[in-house]
Amino acid sequence: MENFTPVSATLGGALIGLSASILLLSNGKIAGISSIVGKLVARPSKESLEKFVFFAGLLFGGILLTVLYPTAFDVKIERSIPILTFAGLLVGIGTRIGSGCTSGHGVCGLSRLSVRSLAATICFMGAGFAVATLLEGVL
Amino acid sequence: MRLLISFLCGTIFAIGLGISGMTNPEKVIGFLTLSSSWDPSLAFVMIGAIAVHFVSYRLVSRRKQPWLSEKFDIPINRKLETRLFVGAVLFGLGWGLSGFCPGPAVVSSVTLVPKVLIFCAAMLSGFALYNIGSFTLSLRNKA
Numbered sequence: 001m002e003n004f005t006p007v008s009a010t011l012g013g014a015l016i017g018l019s020a021s022i023l024l025l026s027n028g029k030i031a032g033i034s035s036i037v038g039k040l041v042a043r044p045s046k047e048s049l050e051k052f053v054f055f056a057g058l059l060f061g062g063i064l065l066t067v068l069y070p071t072a073f074d075v076k077i078e079r080s081i082p083i084l085t086f087a088g089l090l091v092g093i094g095t096r097i098g099s100g101c102t103s104g105h106g107v108c109g110l111s112r113l114s115v116r117s118l119a120a121t122i123c124f125m126g127a128g129f130a131v132a133t134l135l136e137g138v139l
Numbered sequence: 140m141r142l143l144i145s146f147l148c149g150t151i152f153a154i155g156l157g158i159s160g161m162t163n164p165e166k167v168i169g170f171l172t173l174s175s176s177w178d179p180s181l182a183f184v185m186i187g188a189i190a191v192h193f194v195s196y197r198l199v200s201r202r203k204q205p206w207l208s209e210k211f212d213i214p215i216n217r218k219l220e221t222r223l224f225v226g227a228v229l230f231g232l233g234w235g236l237s238g239f240c241p242g243p244a245v246v247s248s249v250t251l252v253p254k255v256l257i258f259c260a261a262m263l264s265g266f267a268l269y270n271i272g273s274f275t276l277s278l279r280n281k282a
Contacts, residue, residue, distance in 0.1 A: 003169065005160055009180045012159020013187025019152040020188070021195035026144045028205035028212050031152060033242040038266040043274075053142045055245065057149020062249035064150070065157040072157035073247060075165050077254045083236055088244075088258040090233030092265015095241060098226020099214070102240045103152075105227070106185060111192035112213070119219055120227040127231025132171035135236070 020108055023054075032104025033058075034095035079139060098124070141207045153246040159184040162247050164238025171235050 020031035027050070036051045065072045079087075095101040098120055100109065105124070109117020160166045160180055170181040204210055234240050239247075239258050247255045 003166065003178045003180065005180045006183045009159045009183035010187035012155045012157070012161070013184035013189075014191050015151055015155030015158065016184070017155075017188035017191025017195070019148045019155060020192050021199065022144065022151070023148040024196065024205070024211070025199045025202075026206045026208075027141050028208040028210060029145075030213060031148065033152075033240075033245065034266075037241055037245060037263075038269070041263055041267045042270040050142060050145050054145045054149040057146040058153045058242070058245050059149075059249055060146070061150040061153020061157070062246040065154060065162070065246070066249060069154075069157055072160075072162045073250045073252075075163045077164055077238075077252070079164070079237055079254070081254065081257055084239075084254055084258045085261045087233040087237035087239070088261025089265045089268075090229050091237070091239065091241060091244075092233075092262040092267075093269050094226045094229030094231070094233060094265075096226070096266055096269035097222050098228075098230055099216075099223065101230060101242070102234075103242055107188040107192060109214075110185075111189050111196050114214070114217075116214075116217060116219060116223060120223055123224050123227035124231030124234060127228045128171045128235035129173060131232050131235035132168050133173045136172050136174060139236075 016103070016107060017111075020103070020111075024108075030104060030108045032100050032108060034101040035099070035104055038092070038096050083139060094124075144207065152242065155188075156243050156246050159187075161240075162243045164243075167234075167238035167240075167243075171238075 023029050023031045036054050039045070039051055040048065040055060100117065100120060102124075105117040105120040110121060156162050161184060166178065167181060169176070169178040237258060241262060244255065244259050244262055248259045
């Protein structure tokens, strides 16, 4: 368990919860990344600018991390390009069909005790655990 | 002002993802792979996030309206439709294959690592395909 990092994981999680809380309290919006980013590649609506600005904030946070906490990206990605391409398509289509991802269902939805989000979270966690565990050593 | 808050929330969200370990796809795969070297760390991301948001949601939902908007925009659909399950399973398969979910993929794209950019391009294509598909369906339903 040398890689076990519960403190930084909880702290990072708390920041994610804080971000979702501020967005709800101030703008009345759910911090669902797949919805926010997914609607950026659709026809513009009156809320597009707000979504785009959140997206820009994500990128800005990423740039801050590269300077202040480069460990966040200190990783060699082992998966092959065809696998990553296929997985990216699945993540893109799946999160839009299922109306949410780890943030919208897993954090925001579960915090509201939404039954829909609980069902979705069980499905994507179950599928994620199944495919990663079954393919261990294969990919 | 709303835009400023939106930007700030995006930034805090990204930093939270980075500190938590979610921007490391190998760590995500280590969490999703049940083996003798299972790393349960990332369960604590969800615990930390829900602990904060569960409490704040309860406080915020007593308010009639948000600070800077006329009403709360919270999903009201309660139906457990087939598409919810199908979509979540497809997403989970992609997540388990790659170790990326949408937030960390976007945040990691600033490193310009080719594999991350390829994943992001594929994910955006997935979003666009969905949008084209639902637009086409809505036209057909109108006709």
